[in-house]
């Protein structure tokens with residue numbers, strides 16, 4: 463069979479998946495037969511869920527598009543702040559009102575995600591297959607440290623988390639999905655992901671330490687696990703933590 467070639471160029475953080483000589487540069491990709499652009503991207507080593515826009519000789523194309531000889535293919539990551547509204551996005555529904563499911567390595571990040579007010583599902587004993595199934599049925603974005611997980615063919619939304627440090631991971635997610643303006647801090651339980659609602663202090667008086675009762679007026683309770691939250695020192699610490707993260711994300 464005759465060998466053809468197309469020329470690929472990957473942008474932004476998609477370069478994280480490429481070997482050094484292919485980073486930030488155009489390179490030839492030889493092929494035979496009739497591969498789709500999705501097959502080519504995966505065989506180069508980039509999970510398709512990380513991709514949001516593909517241009518073939520400057521025109522936007524879908525994943526099923528068949529490669530042609532000598533074509534130039536530009537591949538862009540999920541990047542909500544880039545204005546590409548006039549070209550075809552690869553997904554019908556963009557990542558508005560994002561919900562998440564996190565892999566077993568991201569327990570601390572799950573808490574931070576909830577602190578920000580996002581729905582972050584996390585269970586220690588989920589298998590990869592279950593994570594994928596939940597992602598699809600509940601339209602949740604998969605957050606994972608395992609890029610193999612993102613190569614499952616049917617996944618539509620997912621992010622490979624680069625950093626091993628939880629705070630850095632939160633920055634990654636906020637930055638790459640442009641979440642800063644969507645935060646609703648302290649509306650979700652960090653422990654169980656339940657929603658938190660305001661309650662009258664009379665309702666919970668017996669459950670509180672004496673000094674807490676004296677000093678605080680505003681109480682909230684998790685609708686799922688019953689945990690009680692008030693604006694004490696833990697609250698202040700978390701607020702400061704979040705302010706710092708937001709500052710570092712929007713500062714760049």
Ligand SMILES: [Zn+2]
Nearest residue numbers: 651654684687
């Ligand atoms: Zn709870």
